Amino acid sequence: MKPAPFDYVRPSSVEEACRVLAEAGGGATVIAGGQTLMPLLALRMSQPFVLVDINGIAALKGVTRVEGGIRVGPATRQADALRDATLARHLPVFVTALGHVGHYQTRNRGTVGGSIALGEPAAEMPATAVALGARVEIASVRGTRTVPADEFYLGPYMTVLEPDELVTGVVYPDWPDGHLVLFREVAQRPGDFALVGLVGALVLEGGTVSRAGIGWFGMGPTPIRARQVEAALVGTALDRIDPQTMARLAIADTAPFDDHHASAEYRRTVGARIFARALAETLDLRSAA
């Protein structure tokens, strides 16, 4: 199968890319890694008039430390981010989640921003951004704006991005070095999409949880932040945490649905179980160390 004809533009700056997007008036699609878009083009399920290739824009690549956080350029390859020393050292939770995105081959082309902008509800990257309280930087010819990740997603593949807007960065706030990583997903096969998954970070101070950021994927139309369990965990001493109780609170914020892969009931049941297990293991590891 071949794609329908389209124009191809490879801008070298964000301004130029925004101008092309504005001129196309919504008929343009941004391509970064193309791991989702290329099959859709081949199937002619996506028929943009213009393809805007952002791989030539240096400002959209790489990982940098910024005031109060770490900024990941949206066109950074997932494979490059996995090898990045800054992320490995300061944001291990991000790296853990990233390791579950697709396969070795797809990560060589797929980008961090591509996954975030697509808004697949069962994907790791959107949920990680939501869990950690990341902010999405957006630019267009009308100006720039920054949207918190948990306000970025409106539904499956639906985001607040307007047709003329481009994601120019994702800023993850600083999490203290040594934060605990909470990650678990259930999928049919390794590398397959998750039926249920959770990702989060916990910070401990003197035997008490002082900060928590936890998100679900595959548990609703968007990635979902588990605010109730975060609130319950923060300020609670480790020896008073009951994983089962916390798990019930954790799934309280979710809105899973029935689909051809699993029922909502299955997702809730498995979600609670993997949450309890992940929490117990993560905290046990800490006390044993």
Add this chain to the structure above:
Amino acid sequence: MRYTLAHNLLHPMRSGRSIQGNDETCNDRLGETGMQMTGEQRIAAPRRQVWEALNDPAVLAQCIPGCQSLERDGESGFLAVAEVKIGPIGARFKGNVTLSDLDAPNGYSITGSGNGGIAGSARGGAKVRLSDMEGGGTLIAYDVEAEVGGRMAQLGGPIIDATAKSLAGKFFGRFGEVVGAGAPVSAARDAAAPPEVAVGAIPAVSHERGTDASGALWGWVVAIVLALVAGYMLAATGSATMVVVAVLLVVTATAAYEAGRRGWGS
């Protein structure tokens, strides 16, 4: 994980079978996905005005998300072209819509079907009821049932549902703006420009709409040429035939404008 979007579309059979080995789920995936939706929307306008707007192709074309054209087809029907987008997936649906059980100004039923080519097809209907709200305004209650088939259906019911809700939200948001803005409905109907401007913001539309625009242009070219000819004759023949020529001029210009507006010759 692998992106479900491309994955579902590329391997419907494989995932359907291997996951649960269940023929029923598999059929569901390859066949049609049903969708039901009910909702209410408050509009800050009298019921009569809301009713007229709901029957006005110009208003509807402005409000239907991705609508590229909407034309009357007979007494109670419309022909429509609209682009439906789900993330990077975009499909242009062509379809016809029929209004029935017309009960002015209390409500009607809509039934229709559309074909989105390779993306699939959709058919369904909606019952729409209008009622007065306390303290002014109108409440629109709608009850939608639809079947989506083809590749788009393979995305799965939850995603179709969420998309339909989002489209309904956008439609009524815009409808509330257009109708509640205080602009008389009849004005919106007469002005050919507003819907074209609104629709022109959507990319694919400019292509579709190009024909209409050329129709309008054609009408105006005829008007100007005839007016010039008439003016030349006026100067040549003197004041005796002036009244006749003036009448001719006005009639010609009006007819040409009308031709352009209706898109004859496009």
